[in-house]
Amino acid sequence: MKRLFSLLTLGLIVMFAPAAGVEPPSETVAIDATDIARGIIHAKLTIPARPGPMTVVYPKWIPGEHSPAGPITELVSLRFTGGGYKLGWKRDLIDMYAFHIVVPPGATTVEASLDYLLAAGTIGSKERHTTARVAMLNMYAFTLYPQGTKNTDLTVHPSIVLPPGWEFGTALVEQSRSGPAVTFAPVTLETFIDSPLLTGENFRKFTLDTSNGTAELDVAGEVPEDIVASDPTVEKFKRLIREADAEYGARHWKNYHFLLALTDAIDTNGIEHHESSDDRAPENFLTDTDLLDFDGDLLPHEFTHSWNGKYRRPYDLQVDNYQDPEQTDLLWVYEGLTQYLGDVLAERSGLRPPGEFGEVLAASYADLDATTGRLTRPLADTADAAQLLYTSTPQFRHDRRTVDYYAESELMWLEVDAIIRRVSAGKRSIDDFVRAFYGPPASGPKVVTYTRADVVAALMSVATYDWDGFFGTRIDTIEAHPPAGGFEADGWRFEYAAEPTRFMREFEKYQKQIVAAYSIGAIISETGDVIDVIAGSPADKAGLAPFQKVLAVGGRRFSADALHAVIRATATRTSRIPFVVDAFGSVSTVDVVYGGGEKYPRLVRIDGTTDVLDAIVKPRGDLHGR
Numbered sequence: 001m002k003r004l005f006s007l008l009t010l011g012l013i014v015m016f017a018p019a020a021g022v023e024p025p026s027e028t029v030a031i032d033a034t035d036i037a038r039g040i041i042h043a044k045l046t047i048p049a050r051p052g053p054m055t056v057v058y059p060k061w062i063p064g065e066h067s068p069a070g071p072i073t074e075l076v077s078l079r080f081t082g083g084g085y086k087l088g089w090k091r092d093l094i095d096m097y098a099f100h101i102v103v104p105p106g107a108t109t110v111e112a113s114l115d116y117l118l119a120a121g122t123i124g125s126k127e128r129h130t131t132a133r134v135a136m137l138n139m140y141a142f143t144l145y146p147q148g149t150k151n152t153d154l155t156v157h158p159s160i161v162l163p164p165g166w167e168f169g170t171a172l173v174e175q176s177r178s179g180p181a182v183t184f185a186p187v188t189l190e191t192f193i194d195s196p197l198l199t200g201e202n203f204r205k206f207t208l209d210t211s212n213g214t215a216e217l218d219v220a221g222e223v224p225e226d227i228v229a230s231d232p233t234v235e236k237f238k239r240l241i242r243e244a245d246a247e248y249g250a251r252h253w254k255n256y257h258f259l260l261a262l263t264d265a266i267d268t269n270g271i272e273h274h275e276s277s278d279d280r281a282p283e284n285f286l287t288d289t290d291l292l293d294f295d296g297d298l299l300p301h302e303f304t305h306s307w308n309g310k311y312r313r314p315y316d317l318q319v320d321n322y323q324d325p326e327q328t329d330l331l332w333v334y335e336g337l338t339q340y341l342g343d344v345l346a347e348r349s350g351l352r353p354p355g356e357f358g359e360v361l362a363a364s365y366a367d368l369d370a371t372t373g374r375l376t377r378p379l380a381d382t383a384d385a386a387q388l389l390y391t392s393t394p395q396f397r398h399d400r401r402t403v404d405y406y407a408e409s410e411l412m413w414l415e416v417d418a419i420i421r422r423v424s425a426g427k428r429s430i431d432d433f434v435r436a437f438y439g440p441p442a443s444g445p446k447v448v449t450y451t452r453a454d455v456v457a458a459l460m461s462v463a464t465y466d467w468d469g470f471f472g473t474r475i476d477t478i479e480a481h482p483p484a485g486g487f488e489a490d491g492w493r494f495e496y497a498a499e500p501t502r503f504m505r506e507f508e509k510y511q512k513q514i515v516a517a518y519s520i521g522a523i524i525s526e527t528g529d530v531i532d533v534i535a536g537s538p539a540d541k542a543g544l545a546p547f548q549k550v551l552a553v554g555g556r557r558f559s560a561d562a563l564h565a566v567i568r569a570t571a572t573r574t575s576r577i578p579f580v581v582d583a584f585g586s587v588s589t590v591d592v593v594y595g596g597g598e599k600y601p602r603l604v605r606i607d608g609t610t611d612v613l614d615a616i617v618k619p620r621g622d623l624h625g626r
């Protein structure tokens with residue numbers, strides 16, 4: 001009934017609508033960031049309208065988040081005016097992201113004013129995006145648009161007023177500036193939503209490349225010391241641009257901005273955009289070389305997405321606007337191949353130390369092999385259900401599975417590379433596929449969609465193989481173990497050892513947890529919180545479980561050192577290790593029966609074979625092009 005009524009009403013609207021003009025519809029979005037220290041953004045929008053009932057919507061499906069994560073809970077103080085009148089609004093009872101208004105006769109626009117609670121945390125992946133000195137502004141948070149609008153059909157005129165003395169970086173093009181007030185060149189709604197703005201009190205820009213357009217690193221930090229980078233560090237980021245040029249052979253961006261927010265108050269993360277990336281890391285990211293090594297793939301991963309994800313995009317991830325649901329089944333290409341290429345480019349450009357690629361692969365293999373959820377849930381389902389898994393807890397991760405299409409697909413793409421090398425007798429590699437699929441001809445930002453069949457066809461043109469059958473097995477069926485064929489063909493085999501690799505040591509240090517998953521079968525935080533327990537392991541049999549807290553272990557108050565020590569002591573004999581555990585307020589002692597000492601994953605060379613992994617991560621950027 002309601003729909004019928006709306007349709008009848010729409011019939012009347014046409015009579016009041018202005019004559020169709022030649023100008024495409026446009027909208028202004030004026031952002032006032034001067035209240036940012038309190039975590040509040042004010043925005044005023046002028047939205048194209050027609051007299052009569054109208055529905056405006058708030059972005060729901062956020063590109064790169066792969067989920068309906070539009071942070072609408074933090075949209076407050078929403079007011080509409082039109083034709084000089086205040087307009088009431090009514091939220092749709094089914095679609096929480098839609099607001100119904102009635103536009104007065106004669107009005108061709110409505111004005112909306114809103115506040116956005118930037119500090120409240122419900123943005124994107126439920127993370128805070130601002131502190132008192134650093135803020136990452138994602139435009140979807142401040143945007144409403146007419147329902148049914150195609151994101152390439154609406155022109156947005158953006159502007160912002162910054163806090164006094166703050167600088168900014170964004171892929172939006174500055175048109176004019178007067179002190180803290182900046183006006184940007186008009187862009188499509190698609191480009192606007194795709195163009196976050198990093199701003200901060202302590203801000204610095206590093207030029208990385210000017211050979212054909214500009215690539216720059218824009219950094220905002222909590223204190224001036226955060227935004228200092230040594231020449232060798234900046235050189236690594238410069239090499240990243242050269243290595244990407246060599247890998248892809250063509251760019252699909254004109255000017256690229258790495259927007260790097262350095263603060264301990266925002267979780268480390270990255271979100272891809274066509275001509276920028278929203279990168280967030282701890283304060284000492286640029287100054288602690290161990291941390292930069294550990295997170296060295298952050299910028300290479302997001303940069304790779306400019307080609308894989310933004311330029312080439314799965315057909316069913318490309319939608320007309322932000323209300324249409326995305327289908328995420330091809331994330332094993334979009335994210336999985338990006339995970340592979342990000343790690344490879346990180347090591348080629350020096351952002352990761354030599355040999356770390358193999359250590360990362362070993363860590364992934366062990367974690368995925370301990371994931372018992374894989375025995376009932378194929379890899380495909382982790383991609384199909386991405387919108388659920390991004391916000392799932394780390395607790396029970398191994399029972400549930402998580403976004404495994406990153407790490408497991410990386411192992412699979414390494415195997416793809418090995419197959420191409422074998423089938424072509426060493427003449428070709430995955431780099432040939434990457435160049436053919438993502439490379440020339442160069443273009444500005446644009447989207448070229450693909451299907452699974454297109455991926456198979458492109459691989460077939462590089463190396464003749466049963467790729468359909470291969471993906472059918474690796475992606476769609478239950479496999480007891482993750483793919484080992486890649487690193488094994490590359491001359492390495494997997495094993496456990498008592499000593500952690502450098503990567504595992506840094507993982508435990510920066511993640512503040514002890515990975516005893518492969519010994520007693522538990523991952524426990526430095527403060528004793530049980531994060532996860534592997535089904536069937538000694539810890540599981542003893543009754544340890546996620547969300548419990550270990551108060552004492554082996555007769556000592558819990559600490560990372562105490563846990564390491566009791567596990568290490570079992571290297572030569574099986575022991576009963578007492579754990580004093582607080583389970584939701586009930587305290588008891590359980591005994592974990594275990595022998596075998598500490599166990600950490602690593603790859604070791606297979607005697608008499610060629611080290612292909614080493615060849616994969618060799619720099620290529622200085623051999624090509626300029």
Ligand SMILES: [Zn+2]
Nearest residue numbers: 301305335338
């Ligand atoms: Zn990604």
